Amino acid sequence: MTRGPEDVYDDAAVNAWIQDDPDPATRAELTELLSAAGSHGERAQAARRALNDAFSGTLAFGTAGLRGRLGGGPNRMNRVVVIRAAAGLSAYLKARLGEGFSVVIGYDARHNSEQFARDTAAVVTGAGGRAILFESHCPTPVLAFALRRLEADAGVMVTASHNPPQDNGYKVYLGGRAVTDSGQGAQIVPPYDSQIAAVIDAVGPVGSVPRPQSGWETVDPGIREEYIERAAQAARMTAPTPVRIVLTAMHGVGGATCREVLARVGFTDVVEVAEQFEPDPDFPTVAFPNPEEPGALDLALEKAREVEADLVIANDPDADRCSAAIPDADAPGGWRQLTGDEVGALLGEQAAELAAFAGNGVLACSVVSSRLLRRIAQSHGLGFRRTLTGFKWISREPGLVFGYEEALGYCVDPAAVRDKDGISASVRLAVLISVLKQQGRTLQDLLDRLAREHGLHATSPLSMRVEDLDIITSTMERLRSGGAPAKLAGSPVTKTVDLLDGISDGNGGTLPPTNGLVWVTASDDRVVVRPSGTEPKLKCYCEVILPTNDTPVAEVREAAAERLEAIKEDLRGILGIAA
Template sequence: MSTPTHRVADRFTSGFDAEIVRAWIADDPDEQTATALTAILAEAESGDAAALADLEDRFAGPLAFGTAGLRGEIAAGPNRMNRSVVIRAVAGLSAFLAETVGSGFRVVIGCDARYKSADFARDTAAVVTAAGGVAIQLPEQLPTPLTAFALTHLSADAAVMVTASHNPPADNGYKVYLGERPLLAIEPDPTAARAGAGAQIVPPADALIAEKIAAVDSVASVPRAETGWEHLDDSIVAAYLDSVTDLGVRSSADLRIVLTSLHGVGAGVAEAALDLTGFADVHPVSSQQAPDPDFPTVSFPNPEEAGALDESYALAREIDADLIIANDPDADRFSAAIPDASAGSGYRQLSGDEVGLLLGEDIASRLAGQGDPRTEGRADDPSDEAGPVFANSIVSSRGLAAAVAAHGFAAVQTLTGFKWISRVPGLVFGYEEALGYCVDPTVVRDKDGISAAVTFAALASRLKAEGSSIESELDRIRTRDGYFATAPLSFRLDDVSLIAAAMAKLRENPPTALAGSPVAEVHDLSTGYDGLPPTDGILLLSESNSRVIVRPSGTEPKLKCYLEVVGAPQLAALGPALTQRLSTISAELKAYFGL
């Protein structure tokens, strides 16, 4: 039912200022978005209620700049991703760097293949150059790990990566990393500053940059250079590939691999990395290898989503592959699938926690035996005073801690996100259950789906050479440490008020049992937990050691639940029983939330 015209007009006079929209249009450097917004304004002023609602959402406030940088739908208006928003953000970042580092600050700039990515990257270079900085632009359409690598490799002060990672096609985003100099200027603890150098921003940097962004009056007031920034060539890719080969992991047996980039930008670098480490039998999923911002063969370009690997399964069955490797569109995440005759597809996708456990065990065993080249020279790194440390996010499995403890190493939990995981002092490996793994933190202080994939392929080939397998290795670890079974549960809710309501319900009246076991502990993570900073989440722990953590997603309109049940170090019939317990808890949560 449409809203009468006079009521729409009343809303313009009483609660919405059309002049603000006109001012934005006049200041917009992008003719495409300015024209689109002009048309929407005209529709709203003529009485179109849907157009007015659209305007109100676009102008509800500025797109929030925080520890995830910026991310949102590509469209006109301050609450969307567009050139106006990006130029303001770069002006704020440049002002922050000029204040903390001084003139001549150095910024690395990378971008993926999404719509507007190249435009946003060029605007970034133009603003940084005009602000007195040195802009260093990577070749277009390279993975996010290459930008994080270049920041450290070139000793730059900051890096910007234009990407929305695995978000839907309509989105884009803007990630910010900081180098050592600006962190030393704002961080009272020099060791913490050095440990965080090269990682994504966290407080207080996000707030300091946001203050500078808010002080930008208009796009017209921001100087933009026409030329003058540096353009890196493919030698930066060669340097990154050298770092992957320096990990010392190589093929030990013939391994037939299916590789997909899900229409992203990782294909060329991933294929080269595998080739350089001895994996010659690699078969790309041809329909998904070329970058395509529409992601035509998948509903969501995320290896976690149902159906994302269907084309990989088809090719793997055809060629009898030993391993499937999937990267998300910006290749900072990695997923693996292994042969499984009991699965309908013939292959079983490993969970993020299973891959994290396998990689952690592999790296810990090599470090314990001094078989990892990264142990050389680590004493020279001031951030490594704690010695080799493993880390995962609080929502990831507790199995990693048990595994590395068997080799005499410590593991710590962090808040969700690699901006926290990658800055742990002394880190040698970190992961989060959402398919993110950091296997070489001194080189790439972020999740890296390419070096992780190569490391995992090397593990799979070694096990094959030994007459074992990935599944057998999981059984061996679980027999030693106990069985930590996990499962995700997500609710995608376009009405974000439902997410807030669900979190409020949890705080006021949490569940009293999980799969028949009484809830023994309830922790509101917003007040801090186990030495971690506050974050929006609730942790439930039952008497049987089952754990549930519920939190809003930081990048998508989702309520996310992380389930874990634990069994003793006995494998006989334990897997199905734990799987059933996970299913029971999942059903209980669905009924509890009514979603």
Template sequence: MLRFGTAGLRGPLREGPDGMNVTTVSRTTAGLADWLRERCLGGGAVVVGRDARHGSAEFATATAEIFAAAGFPVTVLPDPVPTPVVAFAVRELGAVAGVQITASHNPPADNGYKVYLDGGSQLIAPADSEIEKAIEAVVEPIAREAVSMSGADLVDRYLARVAQLPGLLGGPGARADVRIALTALHGVGGALAVRALAAAGFTDVHVVDEQFAPDPDFPTVAFPNPEEPGAADLLLALAERIDADVAIALDPDADRCALGLPGPGGWHMVRGDETGVLLADYVLRTRPTDPLVATTIVSSRLLSKLAAARTARYAETLTGFKWLARAGDGLVYAYEEAIGHCVDPTKVRDKDGISAAVAAADLVALLKAQGATLQDELDSYAVEFGLHAGDQVSLRLPDQAAASVLVAALRADPPSEIAGTPVKFTDQAQVRGRLRTDALIFDADDFRIVVRPSGTEPKLKCYLEVFAQVSEPDDLNNARQLAAQRLFELATFCRSLAGGKE
């Protein structure tokens, strides 16, 4: 059967207990309802939403009707909605749980069942294993009771919050002067993102028409993920054609946000680590009292240096927003390198691509009013903190078990040097405390590699970062060329782990 893991279920649409289907969704919902009642949360409010994937409407209806029959007042969000709206609604209503039917940026043949618990955060252990046991104990038949749509006002309340994010700094005039290219990648975030940007004062927004309307077949992309090669080509072409100030790509359920910028070689997408530090600095400009910023063990080390320079506290967690949202008191911003950003943790305790898009646009407006760009800001970080250049190698495998096998083999016989440089090996599975996980870290003076199996896809992921001191702006181009060569050498090593195939 599908295992109840990272935030819930995710898998291929097919019959049987190892696939996403109405039976699987029904049993999962009945088990979750039983688990909530066992903890004296029966009768508490539940929020249900969905994206526009194949099966999502049917799965959301089954989920809502089973909760209703089990005695839970259910708010069903109307029409397909971005995942962060569900996270917001759970927190806004004080609900005991929320379910979003989505497979995020997975291929078209997949769907999923994402769970939020009290407070609007993703579930963590031991809740996941306890719920899984409750699912296994479900006895058929499972009762259902009709439910009406009832959550339209929550979408409006979410939009109002995003449009007035704490720290909007660009100013009305500056925001009106920003031109934005936007793609929804056939997902559910397009219309809501345009509304949110307009409400915040950004009205010069141009969208990729071919990718704007929700389409579960994702016809223009091989994989509906802004990080995948080629996925943002139409966006970058639009940005160049309209002479945009910034390009913004949302993933299909709009909980992730990627940025594109112009450069000497044309428009290109920037890495999640770069966007992460830009947005962290933007949030910290509001100077909240004793702020905390957080990222994960696979992300760039640059945020730790920025935090120290901005007199902010810094924390690292395991990958995933179920950990980042719990990074500590005073959290004002968190990000993971996989283009996930949380710019408003008091209201949305998960990654949120739409609020991140508004914050990024406001930062563009602030800098443009000063005669600067996002690239200028990134260059200034390289001079202030040293160049931090990153890359990721994702090795697609037949199944998730194959990734674990590769990690086990590398753990049993780790290299003493990589690309001709001695490395220090750390097995995170042997680390005590909250950072213990199935990951391997290789550290050298000028680079770092983290290797781990994906928690949601059949992939082995390798996270690469190269460090270089930059004494003055004129040294940047040379430093970037040397870093690119170094990253190529590290990527070659990572591809060798799977026989050179990616």
């Protein structure tokens, strides 16, 4: 079949890529596609579509590093893209720090993760750096801990976190001598991302990148033990009241480590979801390995009902996130999954009480997270910061004692792990429920108390997945040029903030510009609309705040839920995208 004008790939470019690719699997994939594209019928059309997508551009390196679908070509995650990224990062570090720069490298259990990590170690070594590679897969928070503990100049974690099984990713942290301010050990932010990306763009063919077969170090197994002890020590309590916990690792790499930390604190009645406990890159029991997705916790909740548990804990595949569910007689099946904002409020209150006792500290959350954390901080005389979305921003706040974002990410020990840590957060939740149980109370009782003190803050997301990213771009443009709503759930929109113009950080400063819009109504409802940074989604973050006065909190919560649904129904019409 003859190539058409709509085809962006070039046979010569594809063949050149194949010649430079060290991976026989992706070489074979592209060779087959190129052959099929020259045939006829649907097979040829499908091959051309695949080649057009794979060669439509280069997988962009940004603050999240790299993330994309596995496969051959520059717009995919593969060994060529990873080797070039590692070469660019190494050249960047060498130019700033000279030879002997150090990079600690971890990886999860996804397809190709170990190979990508070993390629990175080889490239760093070949560039004159000190590569320190984990011997086996590890949770992301353990890599983040190792970066600070070893005082490495950079860290690389090969993971796509909770993305679908066909994806992988490459997260980059800077620390040691590369970053010496409060962001030391955190993921990169501008301008580091563009500086590194520019060096990556200048890397030549992979065949010219030195990749020795040996010469790197391995991370001492004691580092994992130090992480476990640190996480346990920070949460340790004397003779905790026994609680029964159901734990799922979501087919990821955090199960054993989380179980060990829980046991070290004193929680030994832990029931594992066996079908999901061992690492499996295909995530066979879930549609998406993301605890936020409907159905992801079904097996864990089934087990919780069976064993009459007190708490369900779910880590995502790289264990940087944590979801929780609690018994609730009024919920379907007798269990309710807590929202990320509810867990953030619970852990935030716990952290605030400890920080207030010490006399100082800052709580922080992202601009899309609930406004409740600010009120909690103020009630304890602590500082508060609002940040852009992502732990690369939250974790670098000076004086931070706790930070979270609604997408199930919690930083509970920033001195040790300057990133979200689903394992440590899980243990803190276990401690909290144990303390409350000893007092004859529950997590729901604490949430109700916070509602009475600060108003009931109810949040709910509305995520809309699209096939064509141009739809998201055009929708944001339309909303900016007069498409904003006049009312939401019957309440007039009284304030519109374009995040491209910046927004207050809650402490007299202004956040850097980002792509998003904020609408606030006369009733103090709030909606934040923004494109996802990792998936083809347009996301809406909705929040309702209602006073409790003398009304039972359960009734106020029901009214808030109804109002949230009305807001979301309005949003579906305003955005013009099928939910």
